[in-house]
Amino acid sequence: MITLLAARYRFPAIYPFRYLAVADGLISYGSYSIDPSRCAAGYIDRLLKGEKPSDLPVQAPTKYELIVNLKLAKAIGLSVPLRFRPKADIGCSALVL
Numbered sequence: 001m002i003t004l005l006a007a008r009y010r011f012p013a014i015y016p017f018r019y020l021a022v023a024d025g026l027i028s029y030g031s032y033s034i035d036p037s038r039c040a041a042g043y044i045d046r047l048l049k050g051e052k053p054s055d056l057p058v059q060a061p062t063k064y065e066l067i068v069n070l071k072l073a074k075a076i077g078l079s080v081p082l083r084f085r086p087k088a089d090i091g092c093s094a095l096v097l
Contacts (some may be wrong), residue, residue, distance in 0.1 A: 010076040021067040026076070031061030 003024035006013040014027045021028035039059050046056060073080055 007072060007076070012076065012078065018065065018067050021069050024069075024072070026069055026072050026078075028065075028067045030064065032063035032065050036061060 003013070003015070003020055005011075006026070007024055012026050014029060015021055015025045016028065016030045018028050018030065039061075043056055047053065068080060070080060
């Protein structure tokens, strides 16, 4: 997997999905993972009530998150600024901004 190769060669990489940063990646930046599902549920409800797909607006995610894998950052010699540390999720060794 690309995340493992990037970690092996100490190459900082950014990924689009949270699970990649939490597993073996360094950083992910993308939409909040629950947000698209909530939007889809609303669209399905409207379609089942008879609205035409062409009448539904195009929507973009409204919440984005930056995940930093602190364990991997330390392993490859990167330091995370102290001002970010209070926001870290200690349980998964990841920083969620």
